[in-house]
Amino acid sequence: MVNFVTSSYKPELLKPLVEKISSIPEVVSVMNNPTLSFRQILIRQRFCTNSLKNVLVSEEMDQKLFLTFLWNGHHWARQVYGYEVVAQAIADACLNAKLNNIYNATFVQGDLNKIDESFGNNFPKPDVVISDPNRPGMHMKLIKFLLKLKAPRIVYVSCNPATCARDLDYLCHGVIDKNLEGCYKLKSLQAVDMFPHTPHIECVCLLELC
Ligand SMILES: C[S@@+](CC[C@H](N)C(=O)[O-])C[C@H]1O[C@@H](n2cnc3c(N)ncnc32)[C@H](O)[C@@H]1O
Numbered sequence: 194m195v196n197f198v199t200s201s202y203k204p205e206l207l208k209p210l211v212e213k214i215s216s217i218p219e220v221v222s223v224m225n226n227p228t229l230s231f232r233q234i235l236i237r238q239r240f241c242t243n244s245l246k247n248v249l250v251s252e253e254m255d256q257k258l259f260l261t262f263l264w265n266g267h268h269w270a271r272q273v274y275g276y277e278v279v280a281q282a283i284a285d286a287c288l289n290a291k292l293n294n295i296y297n298a299t300f301v302q303g304d305l306n307k308i309d310e311s312f313g314n315n316f317p318k319p320d321v322v323i324s325d326p327n328r329p330g331m332h333m334k335l336i337k338f339l340l341k342l343k344a345p346r347i348v349y350v351s352c353n354p355a356t357c358a359r360d361l362d363y364l365c366h367g368v369i370d371k372n373l374e375g376c377y378k379l380k381s382l383q384a385v386d387m388f389p390h391t392p393h394i395e396c397v398c399l400l401e402l403c
Pocket residue numbers: 240241262263264265276277278279282303304305306307325326327328352
């Protein structure tokens with residue numbers, strides 16, 4: 194699969210290239226993934242091409258978003274707080290926000306596996322938390338924080354159904370040995386085959402506070 198990530202949707206410009214590439218026998222599909230805003234792609238930083246997430250965030254108009262594991266929701270939200278462990282990703286996010294005249298987003302570099310009891314004291318309670326953790330899923334400290342925060346909605350995006358199921362169970366039913374009570378209900382779950390012909394699957398889950 195070849196995926197063209199472009200800053201706008203102009204298929205006619207890609208057509209000659211697509212025709213050339215399509216003649217390569219190993220190429221079984223060609224995708225064009227237009228980003229809704231310009232985003233600088235640095236080779237040293239992993240780039241997430243998931244425009245589906247952008248569509249999903251567009252429903253969160255005029256809300257306060259808390260993004261764990263960095264997202265691109267700043268166009269639609271009133272206020273955005275983004276957390277990410279990789280310093281370069283934060284630098285890119287700040288640069289991209291500037292390039293796109295985005296002034297409602299704060300990006301903070303931090304390790305969500307090392308948060309303490311005071312985490313969250315310096316930002317207002319969010320309407321929506323969007324979390325897209327990597328394959329190990331959420332650390333217990335983050336689960337604990339979310340169960341205390343009680344944001345009305347959590348959108349959990351996952352590329353690992355096993356850790357996703359574990360974390361949804363924690364958020365909905367609690368963690369008995371940690372004395373944590375669950376307070377969410379799973380409202381919807383959509384699996385998305387982002388990587389056809391591989392065993393990988395992306396899941397997007399909506400949780401609402403009970
Ligand atoms: C599945 S990717 C999400 C990508 C993101 N949605 C985007 O559009 O760029 C997971 C992200 O979580 C970050 N991450 C991993 N462990 C973390 C931690 N302990 N604290 C904060 N961020 C972490 C990774 O650096 C990576 O950017």
